[in-house]
Amino acid sequence: MPAPGRMGLTSDEREELARLRRENRRLREDVDILKRATASSIGRCNTGLL
Structure with a gap:
């Protein structure tokens, strides 16, 4: 959580994001x-192409 009055992400948080x-x-x-x-696969099973 940023300190009061501080906006944005830290560099570590940006890297993780x-x-x-x-x-x-x-x-x-x-x-x-x-x-x-x-x-x-379902399509092949229904057409008997397996």
């Missing part, structure tokens, strides 16, 4: 890939 945003982006990409793979 950037790291967490990168991690969040990677995790969202992983989830998207897994959703696509699941949908593709």
Whole structure:
């Protein structure tokens, strides 16, 4: 928490925020890939192409 009268983030907090945003982006990409793979797999199962 910033001291009274002080606004913004410390450099450590900015670094952590950037790291967490990168991690969040990677995790969202992983989830998207897994959703696509699941949908593709379900589509193949329904058509009997396995």
